[in-house]
Amino acid sequence: MKLAYRLVYFSGGFLIGIALLFFILSGKKTSCAYGPESRTLKNIKLKPRAFSEETLNVLRENKMDTAVVTTLLDEGDVLFSESSTKLDSCKIYVIEGMISEKNLKIKIENCENKATVIEAQVIKE
Numbered sequence: 001m002k003l004a005y006r007l008v009y010f011s012g013g014f015l016i017g018i019a020l021l022f023f024i025l026s027g028k029k030t031s032c033a034y035g036p037e038s039r040t041l042k043n044i045k046l047k048p049r050a051f052s053e054e055t056l057n058v059l060r061e062n063k064m065d066t067a068v069v070t071t072l073l074d075e076g077d078v079l080f081s082e083s084s085t086k087l088d089s090c091k092i093y094v095i096e097g098m099i100s101e102k103n104l105k106i107k108i109e110n111c112e113n114k115a116t117v118i119e120a121q122v123i124k125e
Helices: 003-025 036-045 053-061 067-075
Strands: 049-051 091-099 102-110 115-123
Touching: 036 067, 036 091, 036 102, 049 053, 053 115, 067 091, 067 102
Parallel strands: 049 115
Antiparallel strands: 091 102, 102 115
């Protein structure tokens, strides 16, 4: 068989496979969280969140509400060097990002059933 025919058959099968894949996965909530940062943030986003009084006070002082934490979980970066990931029960993660032109850094205690924001600070630049 000529190379041109092979390419036509291959590309035809490839396009049919891609179309079937899009058809099968079209209505489902599929995501590709392969990296450690993506998996960590997704795990925290799926759990109910609680806030310490200290965190709520810091957010109030900087005229922010608790919705900024959700935005930070979508757009922020996990600082694994400052996090405590070797703990057995609840791991502690430090997440940092820019929210409304302010650099926000939060510390989250990630347990099996709940994620608690235990500390927040706005870093002045």
